[in-house]
Amino acid sequence: MNHDHAPLQRRVTAALESFLTAQRERLSAIDSALLPVADALTEFVLGGGKRMRPAFAYWGFVGAGGQDTDAVVACLSSLELVQASALIHDDVMDASDTRRGLPAIHRRFADRHAAEGWAGDSEAFGRAAAILLGDLCLAWSDELFDGAGVDTVAVARARPVFDEMRTEVMAGQYLDVLAVATRDTSVERASKIAVYKSAKYTIERPILMGGALAGADDALLKCYSAYGLPLGEAFQLRDDELGVFGDPAVTGKPAGDDLREGKRTYLVAAAMAAGSPAQREVVSTLLGDPDLDDRGVAALREVIVSTGALATVEARISELTAAAHDALDGAPVEPGAHAVLTDLITAATRRAG
Structure with missing residues (x-):
C-alpha cells in the first residue's frame, strides 16, 4: 500500500518558507548586504530534499497518538534546518562544488566574490561564508523548534x-x-x-x-x-x-x-x-x-x-x-x-x- 507523502512535504515547505521570510526581513533590517545570505539560504533550504527527517518525526508523533496541528509540523520542520547546516558544512569539508545539482553554498559565494572583483581570496571567502551560513541554519533550527507554537x-x-x-x-x-x-x-x-x-x-x-x-x-x-x-x-x-x-x-x-x-x-x-x-x-x-x-x-x-x-x-x-x-x-x-x-x-x- 502506497501513501502520498506530498501533502506533508508541502506543509513542511510552507512552514520553512514562512520562517525564512521572517528571517529575511530580520537580516535585511541589519544590513542590505545580508540579503544575498537570506536568498542563498532560502533557495538552499526550499530548493530540494525529500523532507525525510520531518516525515519520520511527524509519523512518530501521529503514531504515538499526537494530534496534528500546523504548529507541530513547523516545530518538526526545524530538522530541515539542521540538515541544511550539516550539508553546507559537509560540502566545505569535502570540497564538493555541487549539491542537489546546483553550486554548493561555498562555491556560490566564492563565485560572487570573483565576479564582483572583491579583495582577497575568492575560495577563502566562499568557505568563510559557508561556515557562517551553516552556523546560522543551526541557530535557526533552535528558534523554529522552540518558537513554532507547540505546548512548552x-x-x-x-x-x-x-x-x-x-x-x-x-x-x-x-x-x-x-x-x-x-x-x-x-x-x-x-x-x-x-x-x-x-x-x-x-x-x-x-x-x-x-x-x-x-x-x-x-x-x-x-x-x-x-x-x-x-x-x-x-x-x-x-x-x-x-x-x-x-x-x-x-x-x-x-x-x-x-x-x-x-x-x-x-x-x-x-x-x-x-x-x-x-x-x-x-x-x-x-x-x-x-x-x-x-x-x-x-x-x-x-x-x-x-x-x-x-x-x-x-x-x-x-x-x-x-x-x-x-x-x-x-x-x-x-x-x-x-x-x-x-x-x-x-x-x-x-x-x-
Missing part, C-alpha cells in the same frame, strides 16, 4: 532528543573526517560512522523526537528505536552505494565523488576486507585521489563488485530493513501511522536515490 511541556519532552541528535551527527562527521585522514578502512569504524553520522540522525532521533513530543511511553519509544536504528543504517548504506554507482542526474553530485573524497564507507571497508593484495592496492592507490578520472572510478567499482562487497552491502541492507519491519510490526502504533512508516522503509532504501 511537549517541547521540553522532545528537547533532549533534539540536542542528543545534533551532538551525535557532529561526532559522526568528525569520525568520518578522521577515518579519511588516518586511512582507517575497518568495517567496525565504517559501521560506527554510518550509525552516528546518518542512522541515528536521519531516522532514529527524528522518530523519537516525534514520539516524545506526543508523550509516547517507554515501550513505544523502544519500538521506535528498534525500527529507526537499523533503517537509518540501511539508508546510509544505500546512500554510500549511490555515491559510487548512482546516476548523477538522480544524486545531484558527480559520479564517483565519494571515491575522490576518500570516504571510508562500509562499501569500501567490505572491499578491503575481502580483497586480494592486488585489489587492496588498487583501492589504497586510487581512493581519495581528487583527480580521479572515469577510468579510475571504473577500476574502483570493479574491485567493489568483484570482491563481493556490493553483494555484501545489498545483503546487509536486506537484513536491516527486515529488522525495521519486525520492530514496526510489534509496535503499538496508530494504524494510519503504521502504514506510512511501513512505506517509509521502502522510501528510505530504494535504489533510485
Whole structure:
C-alpha cells in the first residue's frame, strides 16, 4: 500500500518558507548586504530534499497518538534546518562544488566574490561564508523548534532528543573526517560512522523526537528505536552505494565523488576486507585521489563488485530493513501511522536515490 507523502512535504515547505521570510526581513533590517545570505539560504533550504527527517518525526508523533496541528509540523520542520547546516558544512569539508545539482553554498559565494572583483581570496571567502551560513541554519533550527507554537511541556519532552541528535551527527562527521585522514578502512569504524553520522540522525532521533513530543511511553519509544536504528543504517548504506554507482542526474553530485573524497564507507571497508593484495592496492592507490578520472572510478567499482562487497552491502541492507519491519510490526502504533512508516522503509532504501 502506497501513501502520498506530498501533502506533508508541502506543509513542511510552507512552514520553512514562512520562517525564512521572517528571517529575511530580520537580516535585511541589519544590513542590505545580508540579503544575498537570506536568498542563498532560502533557495538552499526550499530548493530540494525529500523532507525525510520531518516525515519520520511527524509519523512518530501521529503514531504515538499526537494530534496534528500546523504548529507541530513547523516545530518538526526545524530538522530541515539542521540538515541544511550539516550539508553546507559537509560540502566545505569535502570540497564538493555541487549539491542537489546546483553550486554548493561555498562555491556560490566564492563565485560572487570573483565576479564582483572583491579583495582577497575568492575560495577563502566562499568557505568563510559557508561556515557562517551553516552556523546560522543551526541557530535557526533552535528558534523554529522552540518558537513554532507547540505546548512548552511537549517541547521540553522532545528537547533532549533534539540536542542528543545534533551532538551525535557532529561526532559522526568528525569520525568520518578522521577515518579519511588516518586511512582507517575497518568495517567496525565504517559501521560506527554510518550509525552516528546518518542512522541515528536521519531516522532514529527524528522518530523519537516525534514520539516524545506526543508523550509516547517507554515501550513505544523502544519500538521506535528498534525500527529507526537499523533503517537509518540501511539508508546510509544505500546512500554510500549511490555515491559510487548512482546516476548523477538522480544524486545531484558527480559520479564517483565519494571515491575522490576518500570516504571510508562500509562499501569500501567490505572491499578491503575481502580483497586480494592486488585489489587492496588498487583501492589504497586510487581512493581519495581528487583527480580521479572515469577510468579510475571504473577500476574502483570493479574491485567493489568483484570482491563481493556490493553483494555484501545489498545483503546487509536486506537484513536491516527486515529488522525495521519486525520492530514496526510489534509496535503499538496508530494504524494510519503504521502504514506510512511501513512505506517509509521502502522510501528510505530504494535504489533510485
